[in-house]
Amino acid sequence: MIQMLRLAFRNLGRHRRRSFFSALAMGMALALLLMMASVLKGEYGDAIDLAVRLQSGHLQLRSASYDEVKTSLKWEDLIENPDQVAAQVASIGPVAVATPRLYASGFVTTRDESDGVRVIGIDPTSAANDPYREGMREGEFLAPDDRDGLLIGWALANRLGLSAGDQVSLSVNTSNGDVDEQSFTVRGIYSTGTSGFDGFTVFLPLAKAQAFTRAENHASTIFVLLKDTAQTEAVIAALQAPGYELLTWQEMNQLLVQTEELSSSYMVFFYLIVLGIAATVIVNTQIMSVYERTREIGILSAIGMRGRRVMTIFLAESGLLAVGGILLGLAIGGAVVAYFTRYGLPLDIEDFGITGMLFRDKIYAWLTVQDTVRLSLMTFLITLLAGLYPAVLASRMEPIAALRAEK
Amino acid sequence: MEVAKIENVTRTFTIGKIETHALRGVSLSVEGGEFTALVGPSGSGKTTLLQLIGCLDQPTTGKVFIDGRDVSQLSRNERADVRRSKLGFVFQFFALIPTLTAYENVEMPLLLSGNGTADRQARVAELLDAVGLSERAHHRPDQMSGGEQQRVAVARALATHPSLILADEPTANLDTANGETVMQTMMRLNQETGVTFVFATHDPRVIKFARRVITLRDGLIVENGSQAKNA
Numbered sequence: 001m002i003q004m005l006r007l008a009f010r011n012l013g014r015h016r017r018r019s020f021f022s023a024l025a026m027g028m029a030l031a032l033l034l035m036m037a038s039v040l041k042g043e044y045g046d047a048i049d050l051a052v053r054l055q056s057g058h059l060q061l062r063s064a065s066y067d068e069v070k071t072s073l074k075w076e077d078l079i080e081n082p083d084q085v086a087a088q089v090a091s092i093g094p095v096a097v098a099t100p101r102l103y104a105s106g107f108v109t110t111r112d113e114s115d116g117v118r119v120i121g122i123d124p125t126s127a128a129n130d131p132y133r134e135g136m137r138e139g140e141f142l143a144p145d146d147r148d149g150l151l152i153g154w155a156l157a158n159r160l161g162l163s164a165g166d167q168v169s170l171s172v173n174t175s176n177g178d179v180d181e182q183s184f185t186v187r188g189i190y191s192t193g194t195s196g197f198d199g200f201t202v203f204l205p206l207a208k209a210q211a212f213t214r215a216e217n218h219a220s221t222i223f224v225l226l227k228d229t230a231q232t233e234a235v236i237a238a239l240q241a242p243g244y245e246l247l248t249w250q251e252m253n254q255l256l257v258q259t260e261e262l263s264s265s266y267m268v269f270f271y272l273i274v275l276g277i278a279a280t281v282i283v284n285t286q287i288m289s290v291y292e293r294t295r296e297i298g299i300l301s302a303i304g305m306r307g308r309r310v311m312t313i314f315l316a317e318s319g320l321l322a323v324g325g326i327l328l329g330l331a332i333g334g335a336v337v338a339y340f341t342r343y344g345l346p347l348d349i350e351d352f353g354i355t356g357m358l359f360r361d362k363i364y365a366w367l368t369v370q371d372t373v374r375l376s377l378m379t380f381l382i383t384l385l386a387g388l389y390p391a392v393l394a395s396r397m398e399p400i401a402a403l404r405a406e407k
Numbered sequence: 408m409e410v411a412k413i414e415n416v417t418r419t420f421t422i423g424k425i426e427t428h429a430l431r432g433v434s435l436s437v438e439g440g441e442f443t444a445l446v447g448p449s450g451s452g453k454t455t456l457l458q459l460i461g462c463l464d465q466p467t468t469g470k471v472f473i474d475g476r477d478v479s480q481l482s483r484n485e486r487a488d489v490r491r492s493k494l495g496f497v498f499q500f501f502a503l504i505p506t507l508t509a510y511e512n513v514e515m516p517l518l519l520s521g522n523g524t525a526d527r528q529a530r531v532a533e534l535l536d537a538v539g540l541s542e543r544a545h546h547r548p549d550q551m552s553g554g555e556q557q558r559v560a561v562a563r564a565l566a567t568h569p570s571l572i573l574a575d576e577p578t579a580n581l582d583t584a585n586g587e588t589v590m591q592t593m594m595r596l597n598q599e600t601g602v603t604f605v606f607a608t609h610d611p612r613v614i615k616f617a618r619r620v621i622t623l624r625d626g627l628i629v630e631n632g633s634q635a636k637n638a
Contacts, residue, residue, distance in 0.1 A: 003518050007504075007506065007507070010506035010507070011506055013506070014505075014506065295500075295502075296504055296505075299498075299502045299503075299504065300504070300515075301487065301490075302461070302463060302490060302496045302498075302502075303490065303491065303495075303496065303515060303516045303519065303563065304487050304488065304490040304491020304492070304516060304519050304520075304567075305487065305491075305519055306484050306487045306488075307483060307484065307487075308484075309519070399463045400458055400463045400464045403463070403498070403502075
């Protein structure tokens with residue numbers, strides 16, 4: 001086998017430039033696939049991470065009758081004594097943080113503009129709100145006892161032309177079905193790097209939100225982050241109680257999870273198409289090689305080489321081209337992926353948040369070892385498959401006809 | 408001992424609707440140790456007969472025996488096995504693998520036969536020495552003269568201790584001096600090792616080396632010379 005590989009290697013060396021470009025074709029294809037896979041993984045991985053950290057948490061405890069779509073504020077649909085419930089949840093071992101949140105629909109109005117918003121009442125001291133605290137662009141974060149301050153997102157502030165310290169009017173639905181309006185000071189402007197979230201989310205201290213919406217000592221949900229998501233089932237089992245409903249992050253981000261699964265499935269076809277196109281270069285190179293070396297095939301056959309061995313030589317050549325292509329692909333693709341992992345790929349998808357999916361303004365590539373191995377293996381197999389036809393062609397040559405071929 | 412036997416062999420090639428009868432019923436026996444020339448004008452059937460004896464082709468009718476075994480109807484792989492174990496070839500063109508050195512070209516049949524490394528090394532060294540090319544062992548074909556390449560081909564043909572070596576116009580692409588050297592090498596090896604040589608030629612300078620001359624014309628043997636002399 002070593003001799004066959006040596007022969008195959010030398011055969012490729014006859015036309016170094018041609019062999020290089022054939023390998024490069026496969027390498028470029030692999031580089032493209034690595035780029036695609038890493039962007040996809042980065043995009044959805046980031047989206048899931050954002051969805052969990054900013055929106056859903058790993059788990060949410062809600063009243064069984066709570067309707068998220070209607071953003072119900074009726075007391076019977078809310079959790080009573082939420083601080084006490086959150087403290088009980090937080091006492092369970094695998095829970096990292098549990099904090100109450102109150103959701104309401106509202107309208108922010110300035111002198112010239114107005115925009116629909118989602119109002120979230122939060123406990124400003126909770127670690128669950130660190131992503132917003134860490135993303136402060138202007139002004140300061142909320143204090144628990146702030147009675148007339150709110151936080152707005154960077155995208156919304158830009159749209160409405162607001163800065164920290166400006167006055168706005170906020171209207172919200174209340175628990176008794178009315179709409180109430182109050183003037184607030186923009187205490188600060190935060191950015192999560194996610195236009196879809198920052199463009200329509202306004203934060204109030206929980207106590208102020210409860211008072212403003214007449215929800216009093218109630219919250220829409222207990223937002224839970226876990227230390228280890230592998231413990232999700234154990235936490236769910238511990239939190240089972242009548243009148244409550246527990247939702248996992250997968251259930252709350254179904255659209256995102258399903259879209260990721262669907263995209264991954266579709267990408268396999270895309271990968272095969274890209275590799276298939278590149279593989280035509282290999283087929284072409286190897287067929288050319290078979291016809292150029294027809295007489296040599298005749299000689300090998302005349303000295304007793306069986307067809308299967310002739311096939312092995314040509315497959316070994318394809319295998320070596322595949323290895324060369326994979327190395328080139330890893331080098332080129334690795335460099336491109338490293339760049340996008342560090343600097344990100346700019347993305348203009350401001351409206352995505354409305355559909356329930358959050359994406360950053362930039363996609364940061366994320367290449368896993370599993371994807372690298374899987375795509376390299378796929379490249380190798382497709383290249384071998386591409387080399388199969390020329391190899392069979394060579395192996396089936398009649399020695400007498402092959403020996404007659406012009407050199 | 409009879410190393411090759413041809414019984415009433417015909418070979419017809421069909422191209423489109425035209426049939427060409429290359430051999431029209433040839434019978435022949437080749438004994439071990441012969442140094443035999445197949446002679447005749449172009450198109451007489453010399454090469455076709457060599458290819459049939461060499462299991463490169465199969466007869467339309469009739470039988471071909473190598474070392475007593477009927478090889479007329481063998482499968483492609485079985486014929487390859489017979490070629491590897493029983494036969495050696497020297498072609499008109501310098502049929503070496505261009506990417507391999509002289510050493511590696513001679514080694515190739517031994518590799519295909521599964522010989523071990525030490526065995527291969529000893530045999531290749533012995534054969535290159537026998538054809539006077541020990542010092543050219545690590546040269547590739549494009550670094551050797553035509554005569555040297557043909558001697559490497561002779562060494563390769565002998566590698567697996569075959570019963571019979573078939574040479575198709577082995578000197579046709581060589582000048583007189585190189586042609587003479589190749590023929591002398593083949594004759595010497597025939598005498599020293601007892602291996603049988605059958606070569607096709609129409610060159611009188613080559614025919615003079617043969618101890619038996621078989622003449623073909625229009626696909627028939629017109630003169631079946633017997634073993635004429637011993638070196």
